[in-house]
Amino acid sequence: MNYKRIPYDIDKIKIPQGEIHIIKNRCKGCGFCVEYCPRDVLEMSDEFNAMGYHPPRVKNPENCVNCGLCEMLCPDFAIWSTLKPDCRQASKKKSAEDEKEAKIES
Amino acid sequence: MIKKEDHHPMESLLRMDRIPHIWCPGCGIGTTVTAFIVALEKLKLDFNKVCVVSGIGCTGRVAGYINLDSFHTTHGRAIPFATGIKLGNPELKVVVFSGDGDLISIGGNHFIHAARRNIDLTVICVNNFIYAMTGGQVAPTTPLTAYTTTSPYGNFELPSNVPQLAESAGAVYVARWTALHIRRLTNSIIEALQKPGFSVVEVISPCAMYYSRINRLGDGIDMMKFYHENSVIKHNEPTENLDIDYQKEIIVGKFINRERPTFTDSYNDWLVTEKKAQSKSMI
Amino acid sequence: MNPGTYNLTGNQACAEGALSSGCRLLGYYPIVPSIEVIERFSKRCPEVGATLIQMEDEISALAAVLGASWTGKKSMTVTSGPGLSLMMEHVGLGVMLETPCVIVDIQRSGPSEGIPNSPGQGDMMQARWGSHGDYEIIALSPNSPQEMFDLTIKAFNLSERYRTPVLIMSDECVGHMTEKVIIPEASKIEIEPRKYYGGPKNKYLPFEWSQDFVPPIVDIGKGYKFHVTGLTHDDKGYPIMNEVCQELNVHRLINKIRLNAPQIIEIEEDKIEDAEVVVVSYGITSRVALNAIQEARKNGIKVGSLRLITVWPFPEKIITKLAKKIKAFVVPEINYGQIVFEVERCSHGNTNTVFVSHKATQVYDSDNILYAIEQGVKEKEIKEKIIEYNK
Numbered sequence: 001m002n003y004k005r006i007p008y009d010i011d012k013i014k015i016p017q018g019e020i021h022i023i024k025n026r027c028k029g030c031g032f033c034v035e036y037c038p039r040d041v042l043e044m045s046d047e048f049n050a051m052g053y054h055p056p057r058v059k060n061p062e063n064c065v066n067c068g069l070c071e072m073l074c075p076d077f078a079i080w081s082t083l084k085p086d087c088r089q090a091s092k093k094k095s096a097e098d099e100k101e102a103k104i105e106s
Numbered sequence: 107m108i109k110k111e112d113h114h115p116m117e118s119l120l121r122m123d124r125i126p127h128i129w130c131p132g133c134g135i136g137t138t139v140t141a142f143i144v145a146l147e148k149l150k151l152d153f154n155k156v157c158v159v160s161g162i163g164c165t166g167r168v169a170g171y172i173n174l175d176s177f178h179t180t181h182g183r184a185i186p187f188a189t190g191i192k193l194g195n196p197e198l199k200v201v202v203f204s205g206d207g208d209l210i211s212i213g214g215n216h217f218i219h220a221a222r223r224n225i226d227l228t229v230i231c232v233n234n235f236i237y238a239m240t241g242g243q244v245a246p247t248t249p250l251t252a253y254t255t256t257s258p259y260g261n262f263e264l265p266s267n268v269p270q271l272a273e274s275a276g277a278v279y280v281a282r283w284t285a286l287h288i289r290r291l292t293n294s295i296i297e298a299l300q301k302p303g304f305s306v307v308e309v310i311s312p313c314a315m316y317y318s319r320i321n322r323l324g325d326g327i328d329m330m331k332f333y334h335e336n337s338v339i340k341h342n343e344p345t346e347n348l349d350i351d352y353q354k355e356i357i358v359g360k361f362i363n364r365e366r367p368t369f370t371d372s373y374n375d376w377l378v379t380e381k382k383a384q385s386k387s388m389i
Numbered sequence: 390m391n392p393g394t395y396n397l398t399g400n401q402a403c404a405e406g407a408l409s410s411g412c413r414l415l416g417y418y419p420i421v422p423s424i425e426v427i428e429r430f431s432k433r434c435p436e437v438g439a440t441l442i443q444m445e446d447e448i449s450a451l452a453a454v455l456g457a458s459w460t461g462k463k464s465m466t467v468t469s470g471p472g473l474s475l476m477m478e479h480v481g482l483g484v485m486l487e488t489p490c491v492i493v494d495i496q497r498s499g500p501s502e503g504i505p506n507s508p509g510q511g512d513m514m515q516a517r518w519g520s521h522g523d524y525e526i527i528a529l530s531p532n533s534p535q536e537m538f539d540l541t542i543k544a545f546n547l548s549e550r551y552r553t554p555v556l557i558m559s560d561e562c563v564g565h566m567t568e569k570v571i572i573p574e575a576s577k578i579e580i581e582p583r584k585y586y587g588g589p590k591n592k593y594l595p596f597e598w599s600q601d602f603v604p605p606i607v608d609i610g611k612g613y614k615f616h617v618t619g620l621t622h623d624d625k626g627y628p629i630m631n632e633v634c635q636e637l638n639v640h641r642l643i644n645k646i647r648l649n650a651p652q653i654i655e656i657e658e659d660k661i662e663d664a665e666v667v668v669v670s671y672g673i674t675s676r677v678a679l680n681a682i683q684e685a686r687k688n689g690i691k692v693g694s695l696r697l698i699t700v701w702p703f704p705e706k707i708i709t710k711l712a713k714k715i716k717a718f719v720v721p722e723i724n725y726g727q728i729v730f731e732v733e734r735c736s737h738g739n740t741n742t743v744f745v746s747h748k749a750t751q752v753y754d755s756d757n758i759l760y761a762i763e764q765g766v767k768e769k770e771i772k773e774k775i776i777e778y779n780k
Contacts, residue, residue: 021111030314031327036286065159070136072144072288075136077116077125082109121616124627154612159456169614170628175609177459178618178628179452180482186449190456191609193440194464198610216621219445373440380435 006039017084018066020058026078029053033079035068042070118155119143121173128167131324133278134161134285134311135165138232139172141288141309143297156199159188161208163239164313166230168203184211187219188227196370199228199299206233211246211264221275221304223369231268234313235350242316253320256282257317270345272306273362279305280362282348284333294360295378303368308380310337310356323353390433390572393706397570399424399563402534403493404433405570406541407465409578412491413439414464416453418446418472422503422561423495426467428436447472451479455488461608463545465491470499470512471517471623481520483554484642485619487596488581491544493557495564498723498750508561510723515700516556523639525646527653528556528701530671536567540698546581547653552603553643558700560723562673562752574769575630584686595626596638602645636714650702665716666765669708669732671697673752674721681758690766699729705735712736715777717765721745721758726775733775741768743776 007013020041027049034042034056041064045057055081058064064081071080109115129135146156153174160169162181169176179187181346188200202209209217209231220227236254237243244254244261247268251260269280280299283291291309298305312318312329325331333356341359348357367375390405397405405463406425407415416429417423431441437660440457444450450466457464468476473494494516498509516528528548531540541558586593586605593613597604604624607613620628621635646653659682661667666685670678675696685692695711697704708731712718717740720729725746732744743765745757761778768776 019111021114023114026126028126030132030138030325032330035327035330051126057365069288071115072140072292073137073286075129075133077114077120077136077140080109080114082111092312121627154614156608157612158476162610170618173614175614176616177456177486178616178620180478180619183448183452183479183482186444186452187456189442189444189449190416190453190458190464191460192456193442193453194457194460194462195608198460219449268615377435377438377617384435 016066017062017086018064018081019084020061020064020070020081022023022055022057023078024055025050026076027053028076029055031056032075032076036073037070038067039065049059071073116140116143119146119172119173124171127171127173129164130315132329133164134234134309134326135168135232137285137288138169138230138291138309138311140291141158142201142230142295143172143339144292148292149296149299151199151299155197156201158192158201158203159184159191159369160190160202161204161213161252163205164234165203166203166239178265182208185210185213185216185227185229189220189225192227193227196226200226201227201299202227204231205243206231206235206247206268207237210271214246217271218275221277221306223249224276224278224303224366226302226368226370227304228295229304230295231306231308233268233308234311234317235311238313238316242320246311247350249350250317251254251352252317254316255320265350266343267349268306268308269361272344276304276366277362278303278364278366281306281360282308282358283312284301284310284337284356284358286330287332287337295375297360297363301363303366310350310358331332352360392572395570395572396567397567398425398567398685399531399534399537399559400495400565401429402570403467403541403557403559403564404429405572406437406448406538407491407545408433408437408578409538409575410463410484410542410545410573412465412545413437414454414457414462415439415441416444416450416457416464416466418444418450418468420447420469422471422497422564423467425564426493426495444455447475448478451476451483451492454490455479455483455486458488458490459609463489463549465493466491467493467495469495469497469505470509471502473512473515473547477515477519479555479747481522482619484520484524484526484616487550487552487606487642488554489548489606491548491553491557492554493541493559496558496560504750506561507650508673508723508752510560510674511727513558513724513727516558524644526556526701527551527553527557527646527699530558530697530700531563532622532672532675532696533563534566534570537563538570538572542578542580546579549583550603551649552584552606553646555668556701558672560673561617566694592642594624596622596624598624599639601649602641612734627643627697630762646702652701654704655698656704656707657694657698660691661711662694663691665691666719666762667693667695667715668719668721668758668762669695669697669713669728670721671700671728674723677752677755678721678758679701680755681762684755685762687713688763690697690762697728700772701743703731703735706733708732709737712739717741717743717768719745719758719761721747721761723747723752729775738771741772741776743778745778
């Protein structure tokens with residue numbers, strides 16, 4: 001990632017990695033998730049689902065940061081993202097560390 | 107919210123036996139429902155004490171998809187039905203989820219008077235500028251010159267300005283967002299749910315099948331792109347400036363946030379003072 | 390209210406009856422001649438902790454009552470003819486959602502605004518057929534302040550028992566009449582408890598088929614997470630729009646009242662065993678008819694009296710049975726013919742039906758009814774049409 005200013009604690013921060021889940025047959029192909037994904041993870045696929053729509057597919061899985069915008073924009077409850085298992089532990093540890101720091105500060 | 111790989115995170119608050127829902131591709135109502143569900147989960151409310159009442163229309167179907175005590179009532183009467191529920195059991199959080207035609211046209215009178223009485227309701231008004239369930243007729247919110255099936259030469263009736271109506275009738279919380287401002291919309295719904303009194307959240311939502319097709323505005327995604335480019339966030343904007351013109355800028359934001367005693371509070375105060383007075387006179 | 394004997398108007402007695410049966414919410418829109426019910430209720434509100442709300446119109450008044458009923462509060466609304474016309478939308482919703490509630494209609498003359506402060510019985514058919522679609526309803530007709538008290542309690546019991554809106558079809562005369570009303574001790578008043586569902590939460594079906602067609606109910610906020618809709622629905626309450634579901638749904642709604650009619654129907658008979666003529670009356674007309682019946686008996690005519698306390702469901706079988714052995718029915722009403730058509734229909738051409746029509750605005754001269762009774766006895770052959778009599 002390109003930063004204008006490199007944060008001094010960049011070595012501590014781990015960019016979360018998300019995983020996209022799509023229930024293809026629930027999708028109505030509106031394209032909201034593809035259009036508004038801030039990290040350009042998704043694209044429309046050529047295949048048809050059971051209702052005859054084109055569901056999205058994951059184009060750049062490594063780009064997903066689990067922001068959850070696709071999940072919130074989807075009108076059909078067909079797409080959601082989860083944290084990748086290895087990131088999950090990291091983020092948990094991080095939050096524990098944060099809590100400790102917060103206690104010390106207070 | 108616990109996210110799992112095999113289940114959509116909102117499934118616990120949806121009636122999964124009824125999904126997929128009836129809304130068209132590119133419709134924004136599903137997105138609004140998502141915002142509502144996320145708001146409920148963020149607030150960590152007791153879901154047994156939340157109740158959704160809807161009227162008739164596309165948005166009227168929301169009650170049927172949310173896995174709470176939910177009522178699908180007659181056209182325009184969601185607010186009085188919800189008023190009855192709130193009076194019957196003031197502990198409940200009652201949410202009215204309905205459309206612009208239902209709340210502003212046929213239910214306009216009820217909207218005004220519930221706001222005047224300040225009944226503790228949260229009203230989510232999904233405004234898609236048209237009567238979509240019946241096939242795209244002109245609505246009280248259709249912008250001037252917009253085409254509908256019953257205004258084939260352009261609408262000439264002045265549309266309602268929902269936030270202004272709500273403010274002048276006495277609502278304590280008024281906000282407007284589009285279906286694209288999904289996180290801000292969620293925050294507004296959270297605030298509205300927490301606010302005691304009559305709170306209104308208007309959601310401008312794309313209608314891909316009727317409004318945008320007859321006006322040649324493209325698909326739902328094109329409407330969303332239009333909102334992206336043309337909506338301006340102006341918090342605390344005077345509500346008289348919030349008229350929506352055809353394909354012009356849409357002002358969104360939080361406009362009203364004020365305090366007024368709710369109907370239940372006033373009524374309970376009255377009951378207590380009267381009871382005291384009566385018991386004194388008995389002595 | 391303390392038990393005892395009071396001088397009350399019919400309207401006040403109605404409010405007392407409602408409070409005695411546990412009604413704790415009244416949604417209304419003010420309309421003459423039903424005001425006194427609301428006035429009495431509002432005065433007693435602080436004492437009993439009841440809720441009273443003046444809605445913006447009758448439509449919302451009944452909507453609020455239906456909503457409140459789902460929270461477990463017994464609730465009712467009070468209105469008159471023009472208001473009942475507006476309420477018809479929610480009578481339909483109440484029937485479809487199977488919501489217990491009571492609607493008191495203090496009838497006035499019509500159509501439209503008519504004369505607000507004058508009696509009428511012109512809403513009888515509206516009560517039965519007013520809302521669109523097929524449905525059955527229960528309607529009671531009191532004829533004295535004491536009955537306003539008793540039948541209001543009965544109406545609440547019926548609405549809880551059968552999960553349906555119940556109408557009390559009173560009129561201005563009974564509503565404004567002041568008479569002795571005996572209020573019994575609270576322990577002696579029979580109150581039908583709501584039939585609550587007791588099974589596991591996830592298996593609750595709001596519109597389940599049960600033996601007596603009345604499904605058990607639950608309150609909002611108890612964690613059942615049920616859905617109900619005014620659209621044609623299945624037993625889960627989900628809208629399913631096909632002919633099978635429509636048939637099952639409406640069939641049950643209708644059978645709920647029709648098949649339970651023998652338990653619901655209450656009539657008051659007097660000397661109908663050997664009668665030649667039977668006067669069928671309800672509400673205030675039944676009291677006017679009393680004088681004519683006495684006079685006729687003095688003149689040696691064998692007259693029986695049949696008073697409809699339950700007007701809907703209509704006591705069809707009783708009328709049909711009677712029609713085979715008597716010479717005529719005499720039906721006095723303060724309208725231009727409503728219940729008389731029901732009587733004629735149920736008599737299946739076996740006897741004459743004499744109609745004593747009276748314009749709204751005043752009650753009868755009982756001579757009219759007496760004359761009609763005399764006419765009825767004289768008729769030898771059965772006429773095809775209803776014999777109408779106006780002096």
